[in-house]
Amino acid sequence: MFDATVAQLRLASSLATGRRLNLRALEKVTDAMCATVAEFGSVSGDAAQAFSGPVLDDDVREDVVLRRMRTQVRRAVEGTSHYAALGLDAGELRTFDDIARLALTRKESLRADPSGFVRRGCSIAARVTTTGTTGRTTTVHYSDYELRVIAALTTNHLALRRLIGPGDVVAQCISSRATLAVGSVTSSCRSLGAVAELIGLVEPREALDALARGRATVLNVYASYLGALVEHGTRLGYGPRDFALERILVGGEIVTAGLLRRARELFGDVEGAENCAMTEIAPAGGTPCSHDHLHLEPTTGLIEVLSLDDERPAVAGEPGTLVVTPLPPYRETTLLLRYDTEDVVAPLAGPVHCELRHLPAVTRIVGKRRLAVRHDDGWTFQRPVQEALEQLDAVPLPARYGIWPAARAVGVETLVRHDDAATRRAVREALDGAGVPIGELRMTEDARDLRHPMPLRADLREHSFAGSGGGS
Amino acid sequence: VIAVVCIVIAFAAAAVGLSLAYLRSWRMTRPPIGVFNSSDVLAMTIGIVLAPIGYLVLPTVLAAALFSLAALAILGFTLQPAPVADWLRRLAIALAAGAALAAAHVAGTGSATFAAVNDVLVVCCVIGIANLWVQTGMRSGHLLVLAGLLTAYDVVATAWLPLTADVIDTLGSSPLVPLVFWPTDGHTAGLGLGDLLMLCAFVLVAAKDYGPGVGRRAALLGVGTVAAVLAGVASGLLPQLVPTMAALGPVIVASCWSWRRRLGDGRSVAAFQAALTPRTAGARRRPHRPAVAATATTPFAPGPITRKGGD
Numbered sequence: 001m002f003d004a005t006v007a008q009l010r011l012a013s014s015l016a017t018g019r020r021l022n023l024r025a026l027e028k029v030t031d032a033m034c035a036t037v038a039e040f041g042s043v044s045g046d047a048a049q050a051f052s053g054p055v056l057d058d059d060v061r062e063d064v065v066l067r068r069m070r071t072q073v074r075r076a077v078e079g080t081s082h083y084a085a086l087g088l089d090a091g092e093l094r095t096f097d098d099i100a101r102l103a104l105t106r107k108e109s110l111r112a113d114p115s116g117f118v119r120r121g122c123s124i125a126a127r128v129t130t131t132g133t134t135g136r137t138t139t140v141h142y143s144d145y146e147l148r149v150i151a152a153l154t155t156n157h158l159a160l161r162r163l164i165g166p167g168d169v170v171a172q173c174i175s176s177r178a179t180l181a182v183g184s185v186t187s188s189c190r191s192l193g194a195v196a197e198l199i200g201l202v203e204p205r206e207a208l209d210a211l212a213r214g215r216a217t218v219l220n221v222y223a224s225y226l227g228a229l230v231e232h233g234t235r236l237g238y239g240p241r242d243f244a245l246e247r248i249l250v251g252g253e254i255v256t257a258g259l260l261r262r263a264r265e266l267f268g269d270v271e272g273a274e275n276c277a278m279t280e281i282a283p284a285g286g287t288p289c290s291h292d293h294l295h296l297e298p299t300t301g302l303i304e305v306l307s308l309d310d311e312r313p314a315v316a317g318e319p320g321t322l323v324v325t326p327l328p329p330y331r332e333t334t335l336l337l338r339y340d341t342e343d344v345v346a347p348l349a350g351p352v353h354c355e356l357r358h359l360p361a362v363t364r365i366v367g368k369r370r371l372a373v374r375h376d377d378g379w380t381f382q383r384p385v386q387e388a389l390e391q392l393d394a395v396p397l398p399a400r401y402g403i404w405p406a407a408r409a410v411g412v413e414t415l416v417r418h419d420d421a422a423t424r425r426a427v428r429e430a431l432d433g434a435g436v437p438i439g440e441l442r443m444t445e446d447a448r449d450l451r452h453p454m455p456l457r458a459d460l461r462e463h464s465f466a467g468s469g470g471g472s
Numbered sequence: 473v474i475a476v477v478c479i480v481i482a483f484a485a486a487a488v489g490l491s492l493a494y495l496r497s498w499r500m501t502r503p504p505i506g507v508f509n510s511s512d513v514l515a516m517t518i519g520i521v522l523a524p525i526g527y528l529v530l531p532t533v534l535a536a537a538l539f540s541l542a543a544l545a546i547l548g549f550t551l552q553p554a555p556v557a558d559w560l561r562r563l564a565i566a567l568a569a570g571a572a573l574a575a576a577h578v579a580g581t582g583s584a585t586f587a588a589v590n591d592v593l594v595v596c597c598v599i600g601i602a603n604l605w606v607q608t609g610m611r612s613g614h615l616l617v618l619a620g621l622l623t624a625y626d627v628v629a630t631a632w633l634p635l636t637a638d639v640i641d642t643l644g645s646s647p648l649v650p651l652v653f654w655p656t657d658g659h660t661a662g663l664g665l666g667d668l669l670m671l672c673a674f675v676l677v678a679a680k681d682y683g684p685g686v687g688r689r690a691a692l693l694g695v696g697t698v699a700a701v702l703a704g705v706a707s708g709l710l711p712q713l714v715p716t717m718a719a720l721g722p723v724i725v726a727s728c729w730s731w732r733r734r735l736g737d738g739r740s741v742a743a744f745q746a747a748l749t750p751r752t753a754g755a756r757r758r759p760h761r762p763a764v765a766a767t768a769t770t771p772f773a774p775g776p777i778t779r780k781g782g783d
Binding site: 043044 | 502503504505506508509512513514517608609740741742746
């Protein structure tokens with residue numbers, strides 16, 4: 001305890017001043033947290049403050065964020081070729097209105113020249129690529145310092161939420177190219193006394209076999225691949241007795257209630273936990289709460305929600321794109337100022353009353369802006385469509401569908417088991433119930449017939465010798 | 473003399489019994505992060521070595537005041553888990569302080585009245601400290617090292633140097649003395665606070681790490697050793713001021729070494745507490761979520777959004 005207390009004091013000093021975190025102190029506190037979990041079975045919520053600092057009132061928090069934003073702008077201008085060319089002046093950033101005048105950084109800019117965002121003099125330890133579900137993959141450079149900070153924060157979070165603990169077997173069905181996610185969760189498992197197993201995005205039949213044989217207790221998985229597992233598992237006759245799963249950590253894509261319901265039919269009485277992470281903005285990110293809000297940690301990144309139409313701050317209930325600036329002392333290599341994630345959320349009206357009420361909140365992500373449809377009545381995003389489709393057993397998982405502007409409303413196409421009148425009626429009713437203005441509805445029994453299919457991470461399939469022999 | 477020795481042994485036995493009852497019944501507030509480890513052993517050893525020197529360097533009144541305040545603070549956290557209102561807890565601490573002051577000034581520090589009040593307070597403090605150690609994760613390995621270090625210190629400070637005697641002289645007139653003692657004509661039997669603390673920690677660690685059976689054997693062994701030392705002093709076989717840890721320390725070290733060799737590292741606090749609470753047969757392992765979910769958001773760590781059936 002004594003050494004952990006000293007380490008916490010050192011960490012608190014870094015968090016208060018915004019100086020680089022002392023890695024030894026950070027890792028000492030992480031180790032102490034893991035030891036606490038092993039000894040006592042859990043850690044109290046107060047432990048979170050060791051990593052994020054104390055809960056601040058709004059004025060102090062805004063001051064801290066403004067200071068860190070100025071530091072990041074100065075570093076970006078002095079250290080990166082992209083922002084040097086923009087001629088920004090950190091000294092002019094006195095209020096959030098000044099920040100709002102900075103130009104957004106688009107995904108295309110980062111994709112086109114990732115090294116243009118890398119701060120000169122930084123020691124790069126990893127080039128991490130995104131999965132590229134909205135286009136070409138994006139590369140983000142990370143230093144050893146950042147990787148270790150991300151791993152420590154991930155461990156902290158998993159321990160606090162009791163999502164992974166001693167004795168767990170954690171199967172990871174995510175892309176093995178997702179090095180940041182795989183690396184940090186594997187590192188957390190090692191610290192927490194759990195066994196990490198990277199299954200990858202192999203044929204679902206193989207993954208199901210590995211889950212059953214390996215008696216995995218935790219599954220870390222993309223939403224669409226979870227859908228594929230459910231679909232194949234049901235078809236192959238698996239049931240709850242074949243698995244030892246207790247928790248499913250699902251994310252990377254929209255997670256629907258229908259998907260989780262159907263997953264429980266296959267895997268049994270499991271607990272679902274959703275994540276909201278993005279390689280470009282790590283370690284800034286979001287935590288969903290039990291009230292369906294997405295809570296954003298304000299000290300790791302400056303979070304803005306901008307209107308989809310004119311980039312002004314979105315008002316409560318208005319869909320907007322999530323714009324994030326990862327801040328020091330967490331981010332030091334790839335510097336992104338006002339990065340447009342293209343993830344769409346909406347600010348909430350009024351105060352929230354959930355367990356994370358001390359953190360700023362928005363709605364859950366409703367979709368990607370470039371995959372959404374603008375029509376006469378506003379916007380239609382992926383979430384309502386997907387929620388409607390995945391609740392229907394007539395729609396195989398993961399829901400394969402497309403949306404497009406049609407007849408001043410939305411055209412919807414979807415893969416179904418049987419293209420018959422009953423299914424068509426059920427799909428239409430579900431979409432109507434979700435508030436999707438249907439201009440055209442197409443159904444097909446063959447995924448190749450889809451004209452506008454949404455990209456799914458489950459399709460980033462990895463091959464194996466075992467899988468090539470059988471197929472599914 | 474036999475009666476006096478028996479009274480002191482009774483206080484020691486009561487401290488052991490009440491410590492065990494406390495361990496089984498009450499949960500102390502622990503730091504959010506951290507488990508008792510070797511850094512605590514080192515820090516405590518340094519503190520134990522330096523504290524008596526501090527008491528001797530400081531003016532007597534200041535030393536007595538500091539020791540008394542520290543004892544009241546310990547009493548405060550010892551009573552913290554008690555299921556009573558805060559004001560009642562504060563009242564109990566104030567009454568204890570008042571009783572100690574009154575006994576010292578009215579009856580005198582050499583009186584049986586003062587000894588009774590003092591001994592009760594010292595026992596309460598020992599119960600609190602021993603439980604704090606064990607409830608924050610002290611294992612037999614830590615106790616083994618601590619006992620070894622303190623045995624060496626006690627021999628040096630008590631048998632070779634006049635340090636312990638000087639500290640007792642310095643604090644002897646304060647309203648709280650770091651001893652469990654009982655006066656009688658021409659003879660005072662006593663057991664140092666540190667010795668009693670190690671005795672209680674020995675029994676608690678045994679019970680927590682290896683179960684109630686080992687705990688009972690440790691209690692018999694520890695109290696028996698202390699009784700033998702007190703009897704030796706009372707009979708004149710041993711000098712009046714004897715380093716009790718010279719006898720108790722090797723017993724603790726040998727016992728811990730033997731347990732670790734035969735029974736392993738011992739149980740965690742969670743396993744000990746789980747053993748106290750019978751589980752429903754066949755219940756599936758599912759840790760409940762913490763009530764407070766105040767946490768930093770992190771990139772690849774999920775947060776709860778859907779509990780089973782809560783979609």
